[in-house]
Amino acid sequence: MKEKLVIIGNGMAPGRMLEHLLEADPERCEVVIFNAEPRVNYDRIMLSPVLSGEKAYEEIIIHGDGWYIDRGIVLYKGHRVVSIDRAGKTVTSDHGVVEAYDRLVIATGSVPFIIPVPGTDLAGVITYRDLDDVQAMLLAAQSREKAVVIGGGLLGLEAAAGLRARGMEVTVLHVMPTLMERQLDPAAGYLLQKAVEARGIEVITRANTRRITGCGRVEGVELDDGRVIPATLVVMAVGIRPNVGLAREAGLTVNRGIVVDDGMRTSDASIMALGECAEVAGDTYGLVAPLYQMARVAAAHLSGDESARFVHSETPTKLKVTGIDLYSLGDFADGDDREEIVLRDATAGVYKRLVLKENRIIGTVLFGETSDGAWFGDLQKKQADISGIRDSLIFGQAYQGGSPADPLAAVAALPDDAEICGCNGVCKGRIVGAIRQKGLTALDDVRAHTKASASCGTCTGLVEQLMSLTLGDGYNPAAIQPICQCTDLGHDDVRRLIRAKGLKTIPAVMQELEWKTSCGCAKCRPALNYYLVCDWPDEYADDYQSRFINERVHANIQKDGTYSVVPRMWGGMTSSKELRAIADVVDKFAIPAVKVTGGQRIDMLGIRKEDLPAVWADLGKAGFVSGQAYAKGLRTVKTCVGSDWCRFGTQDSTGLGIRIEKFMWGSWTPAKVKMAVSGCPRNCAEATCKDVGVVCVDSGYEIHFAGAAGLDIKGTEVLGLVKAEDEALEVIVALTQMYREQGRYLERIYKWARRIGIDEIRRQIVDDRERRRAYFDRFVFSQKFAQVDPWSQRVSGKDKHEFNPLARLELAEAAE
Amino acid sequence: MMNWTQIGNIGDIPLRGARCVATPQGRIGVFRTADGKVYAIEDHCPHRGGPLSQGIVHGASVTCPLHNWVISLETGETLGADEGAVRTIPVRMEGEAIFIALETRAEKAA
Numbered sequence: 034m035k036e037k038l039v040i041i042g043n044g045m046a047p048g049r050m051l052e053h054l055l056e057a058d059p060e061r062c063e064v065v066i067f068n069a070e071p072r073v074n075y076d077r078i079m080l081s082p083v084l085s086g087e088k089a090y091e092e093i094i095i096h097g098d099g100w101y102i103d104r105g106i107v108l109y110k111g112h113r114v115v116s117i118d119r120a121g122k123t124v125t126s127d128h129g130v131v132e133a134y135d136r137l138v139i140a141t142g143s144v145p146f147i148i149p150v151p152g153t154d155l156a157g158v159i160t161y162r163d164l165d166d167v168q169a170m171l172l173a174a175q176s177r178e179k180a181v182v183i184g185g186g187l188l189g190l191e192a193a194a195g196l197r198a199r200g201m202e203v204t205v206l207h208v209m210p211t212l213m214e215r216q217l218d219p220a221a222g223y224l225l226q227k228a229v230e231a232r233g234i235e236v237i238t239r240a241n242t243r244r245i246t247g248c249g250r251v252e253g254v255e256l257d258d259g260r261v262i263p264a265t266l267v268v269m270a271v272g273i274r275p276n277v278g279l280a281r282e283a284g285l286t287v288n289r290g291i292v293v294d295d296g297m298r299t300s301d302a303s304i305m306a307l308g309e310c311a312e313v314a315g316d317t318y319g320l321v322a323p324l325y326q327m328a329r330v331a332a333a334h335l336s337g338d339e340s341a342r343f344v345h346s347e348t349p350t351k352l353k354v355t356g357i358d359l360y361s362l363g364d365f366a367d368g369d370d371r372e373e374i375v376l377r378d379a380t381a382g383v384y385k386r387l388v389l390k391e392n393r394i395i396g397t398v399l400f401g402e403t404s405d406g407a408w409f410g411d412l413q414k415k416q417a418d419i420s421g422i423r424d425s426l427i428f429g430q431a432y433q434g435g436s437p438a439d440p441l442a443a444v445a446a447l448p449d450d451a452e453i454c455g456c457n458g459v460c461k462g463r464i465v466g467a468i469r470q471k472g473l474t475a476l477d478d479v480r481a482h483t484k485a486s487a488s489c490g491t492c493t494g495l496v497e498q499l500m501s502l503t504l505g506d507g508y509n510p511a512a513i514q515p516i517c518q519c520t521d522l523g524h525d526d527v528r529r530l531i532r533a534k535g536l537k538t539i540p541a542v543m544q545e546l547e548w549k550t551s552c553g554c555a556k557c558r559p560a561l562n563y564y565l566v567c568d569w570p571d572e573y574a575d576d577y578q579s580r581f582i583n584e585r586v587h588a589n590i591q592k593d594g595t596y597s598v599v600p601r602m603w604g605g606m607t608s609s610k611e612l613r614a615i616a617d618v619v620d621k622f623a624i625p626a627v628k629v630t631g632g633q634r635i636d637m638l639g640i641r642k643e644d645l646p647a648v649w650a651d652l653g654k655a656g657f658v659s660g661q662a663y664a665k666g667l668r669t670v671k672t673c674v675g676s677d678w679c680r681f682g683t684q685d686s687t688g689l690g691i692r693i694e695k696f697m698w699g700s701w702t703p704a705k706v707k708m709a710v711s712g713c714p715r716n717c718a719e720a721t722c723k724d725v726g727v728v729c730v731d732s733g734y735e736i737h738f739a740g741a742a743g744l745d746i747k748g749t750e751v752l753g754l755v756k757a758e759d760e761a762l763e764v765i766v767a768l769t770q771m772y773r774e775q776g777r778y779l780e781r782i783y784k785w786a787r788r789i790g791i792d793e794i795r796r797q798i799v800d801d802r803e804r805r806r807a808y809f810d811r812f813v814f815s816q817k818f819a820q821v822d823p824w825s826q827r828v829s830g831k832d833k834h835e836f837n838p839l840a841r842l843e844l845a846e847a848a849e
Numbered sequence: 850m851m852n853w854t855q856i857g858n859i860g861d862i863p864l865r866g867a868r869c870v871a872t873p874q875g876r877i878g879v880f881r882t883a884d885g886k887v888y889a890i891e892d893h894c895p896h897r898g899g900p901l902s903q904g905i906v907h908g909a910s911v912t913c914p915l916h917n918w919v920i921s922l923e924t925g926e927t928l929g930a931d932e933g934a935v936r937t938i939p940v941r942m943e944g945e946a947i948f949i950a951l952e953t954r955a956e957k958a959a
């Protein structure tokens with residue numbers, strides 16, 4: 034019988050523990066997890082980059098749903114455990130689920146501390162702990178109004194920088210005279226304050242909050258000296274407290290945290306605790322490095338190795354605000370038995386201070402220039418005697434032994450066991466070993482294999498230096514991002530060379546541009562295929578084997594291997610005849626789901642691949658063509674009812690939308706293109722978040738572009754106002770062609786526009802009539818070859834092999 | 850024992866392409882690489898069961914159409930950082946004809 038392991042809390046500590054446990058002994062335990070947060074395990078550290086917009090939530094997920102499914106782990110998302118019955122060995126969640134356990138692990142993390150002043154329960158006052166908090170801040174940031182962050186520590190400053198990056202006016206209130214006083218000495222705290230202020234964030238120190246004002250919603254923060262700072266959002270980031278309520282109620286020994294021994298065992302032999310909620314030898318922890326060590330120890334004990342022990346170690350503090358470099362480790366209080374070495378460079382904003390005791394480093398504070406952090410940290414950890422190098426110590430490792438200041442030399446000289454990634458406890462030897470043994474050449478691969486730089490990311494520079502050191506010329510981070518591992522060239526160079534050298538097939542491109550693999554990969558082949566389709570519309574023979582399955586079979590693959598089919602409904606208009614034809618197809622092929630899409634048309638989902646051609650044949654009879662809902666090409670043109678019906682309509686928006694869609698369908702583009710036409714500025718077709726949109730006004734057509742409403746949300750830019758419908762069409766087509774010729778594969782219009790510059794695009798498309806006409810003509814030429822309905826082609830037999838199995842085998846006879 | 854069955858001819862599979870074969874033991878993907886080699890593996894990605902025969906074939910590997918795991922056609926193992934493997938199925942060519950070897954049911958039960 035497997036041992037039943039129940040875990041309360043699904044944060045970073047237990048997530049890492051499970052990885053170690055499954056690695057040591059995948060079959061040992063049946064695992065059930067309860068998590069009060071309604072989500073999987075994600076990298077909490079990276080919430081700040083999500084807040085600032087540098088990362089998306091999807092990118093910080095550590096274990097996705099599939100991870101749990103594949104390992105047979107039950108995860109109750111959104112279930113808070115409300116009681117532990119130690120005698121009966123069960124736990125109960127707030128939704129009434131009861132699970133019995135053989136072993137229980139408590140990993141409930143921390144709760145943010147709320148200062149005891151009036152007004153903290155007003156709407157608009159939030160803490161900074163989980164994704165919900167980030168989402169609440171992002172929502173508030175849309176108002177672009179004023180935010181106050183209470184607390185000038187790590188979390189508070191990251192929140193402030195994120196909110197500022199999102200366009201809010203931000204004030205940080207800090208009760209002490211300098212920022213981050215627990216990690217920085219006053220001099221570094223002062224430099225930090227200047228750096229924070231330089232980003233447009235106001236900092237008020239010695240600020241004691243008296244109350245938060247407002248009626249129902251927060252309106253401001255009142256200080257002890259009577260000042261009131263107006264705010265529509267208040268973020269409380271003044272500290273955390275181990276989350277121990279549940280353990281205390283269950284009668285476990287609890288101090289500040291849940292008391293555990295150095296094997297992570299609580300006072301109950303069947304229950305362990307780890308993470309921020311646990312207290313070992315009187316210490317609780319709030320950074321992941323020690324928590325990951327706890328995870329390793331707990332996993333060892335769970336898999337039967339009782340010898341593993343947790344040992345206290347100091348973790349350096351780093352701030353994850355792009356452009357502010359600081360590093361602090363250890364004890365830097367003044368004292369009679371201590372000496373210090375200080376280096377200041379006021380113009381460069383650099384401050385370095387080492388605190389020494391008996392010729393050993395006990396504290397390090399670096400601001401502005403932190404590349405020697407790992408080296409100092411290593412000397413400090415090993416308690417090395419520095420008397421021999423004392424004079425040059427502060428200048429860093431590159432200056433030791435009189436060698437010239439080569440930044441790589443410093444990293445080269447680090448011993449193999451020097452810790453590079455503090456969060457994940459990865460040392461230099463492991464990184465270099467992985468690069469060599471696995472032949473890694475990209476930073477992302479090093480992250481995937483070693484986890485170094487995969488958490489807070491502040492050690493990325495060091496990891497990159499290790500890569501240059503190990504790979505020599507094989508690694509050049511400043512170089513243009515190559516398309517993929519098959520080439521060193523970037524997208525722009527490849528596009529340029531395809532035209533300059535007149536390359537017209539994928540093998541020719543690979544040969545001439547010295548591809549490193551025999552036939553490319555799933556990243557470069559679709560890109561090359563698009564570039565060739567775009568540049569040589571009449572000559573290039575589209576290579577279907579280089580297209581993603583959806584574009585190969587002209588339907589969207591679903592998670593169970595069936596397909597969905599979306600026919601065009603021009604401009605979102607339909608008729609009883611069309612609807613009847615769809616209804617008949619649905620009945621005839623027993624299609625399990627029919628859905629109205631977000632693009633004003635109908636999606637039939639769950640169609641077996643073998644049935645696709647017959648489905649299309651029937652749809653074709655009713656006049657339908659493919660909606661290309663799968664294509665890196667023109668998708669939909671949404672419209673509103675416009676002047677035909679609407680009492681506010683200024684122009685025939687429906688008509689223009691249909692005209693655009695009929696003119697442009699079938700064209701391939703670097704990434705998908707979605708358009709919309711609204712009949713007046715009420716904008717019911719949502720034209721201002723599309724790749725291209727038109728807002729009709731009395732005086733003509735306002736043409737918008739470079740909007741987004743998917744992974745990113747971005748309002749459009751106005752390209753220009755034109756008077757006539759014909760001119761609107763010409764501008765839109767020319768703009769699309771310019772994007773087709775310059776866009777990198779998978780780069781949406783808004784990203785391309787950001788790269789090229791809105792003004793440059795306006796100059797070429799609006800101001801330069803001749804150039805606009807030339808783009809327009811090239812588009813029209815390429816449509817001659819592109820505007821062929823792929824469905825009717827397949828109905829008449831093209832690519833028949835795609836839709837049927839090669840063979841269907843019965844049970845082997847020999848077996849009977 | 851091995852039970853060799855003809856499933857079709859080489860011309861039935863596009864270069865750098867794949868077809869699938871329905872068998873009582875589940876679907877099998879049959880792949881033809883750029884250099885004309887033929888491989889057969891379970892048509893079921895180790896990640897979330899994606900149909901590998903619908904992926905993009907490059908070198909002697911295929912990229913799954915659902916979430917881009919890359920699987921070696923030679924060993925059935927995943928390449929890169931992801932871990933997992935699918936069963937490989939023996940293939941024999943006789944001229945143009947492709948044969949694959951299925952386990953017989955007797956063997957499976959044993």
Ligand code: SRM
Nearest residue numbers: 589597629630631632633634636662707741742743744745
């Ligand atoms: C069917 C539909 C959802 C629905 O039920 O309404 C849909 C379904 C899918 N969307 Fe979407 N999107 C649909 C409208 C949208 C919209 C709204 C719109 O078009 O007005 C958006 C936001 C606007 C935008 O694109 O910026 C949208 C943003 C995305 C994104 C994010 C793209 C981005 O660059 O930010 C993806 C992912 C991608 O393309 O890589 C995506 C990808 C997908 C895929 C293709 C996922 C996939 O790769 O398999 C889904 C295919 C399901 C299927 O087989 O039909 N879908 N998707 C909508 C089809 C519209 C249509 O008629 O063609």
Ligand SMILES: Cc1cc2nc3c(=O)[nH]c(=O)nc-3n(C[C@H](O)[C@H](O)[C@H](O)COP(=O)(O)OP(=O)(O)OC[C@H]3O[C@@H](n4cnc5c(N)ncnc54)[C@H](O)[C@@H]3O)c2cc1C
Nearest residue numbers: 042044045046068069070077113114141142308309320321
């Ligand atoms: C914005 C931010 C930035 C940070 N930056 C850094 C950094 O740069 N470097 C660093 O080292 N650390 C950083 N940290 C700290 C680090 O994230 C934490 O130390 C770490 O996540 C703690 O892990 P944990 O598993 O103990 O708890 P958590 O990750 O907090 O997980 C606890 C989980 O338990 C759940 N839970 C609580 N009670 C119950 C219950 N009764 N039943 C079920 N589930 C329950 C909670 O919902 C939560 O999901 C940062 C933290 C934040 C918030």
Ligand code: SF4
Nearest residue numbers: 591592630631743744
């Ligand atoms: S939002 Fe789009 S991509 Fe995401 S699940 Fe829905 S249809 Fe699929």
Ligand code: FES
Nearest residue numbers: 894896897899913
């Ligand atoms: S199912 Fe194959 S990659 Fe996800």
